Structures are given as structure tokens and as C-alpha cells.
Amino acid sequence: MNRLKENQKTELAKGILAGLLVPFVSYAVLLLLNEKISALIFKEVLKDDLILDNKTVAILAICFNLLPFHLLDKKRQTRAMRGVLISTFLLAMLWLFLFGKEAITLS
DSSP states (O other): OHHHHHHHHHHHHHHHHHHHHHHHHHHHHHHHHHHHHHHHHHSSOOGGGOSSOHHHHHHHHHHTTHHHHHHHHHTTOHHHHHHHHHHHHHHHHHHHHHHHHHHHHTO
16 A cells, blocks of 8 residues: 555656756757747847747647647656656746736737
């Protein structure tokens, strides 16, 4: 019984870790791609000339959590899926806190 609870906690922790790691890595990759593509198009990268702004890159990075969620669903690891869902919810709340007012005013 005790071993089962430890296994469930481990699975949940793995899901939370995956749910935090994937968006942070994808955010960095998307920022790099955004700068490189903007440099190719505009020949010079200025902050105002980027194709995507930071709030869009951040929400796209959060959406990349669908990948580990789907992989865990295929493996039937529901506790780890719950961990990914928890971290996605926390990151979405952080996004709303940072960019919510700007997104609502559509500026």
C-alpha cells in the first residue's frame, strides 16, 4: 500500500516536471526561431520588428504541453497526465497574470 502511494507521487512529480520543462524549452526555441526568421525577413532585428510578440510565444510554448500529455495518454499514465495538467494550469495562470491585461485590451 505504501509503495503504491510512493509510485503515484512519483508519477505525479514526473508529470509536473515534464509539464514545466517542455514549455520552458519550447519557449526558448520559439524565441530563437522568432529572432532568426525576423532577421531573415527584416534584415535587422529590432524589438518592434519581431514576427511574434512575447505573449504569443509564451502561449504557444504552453500549448506544447499537449505533446507530453498525448504521449502519457498513449501509455495510460493517468497520474503523470494529471501532473502535466496541473503545471499547464499554473503556467496559464502565470500567463494571465503577466499578459492578461494586455491581451484583453488587444494592444
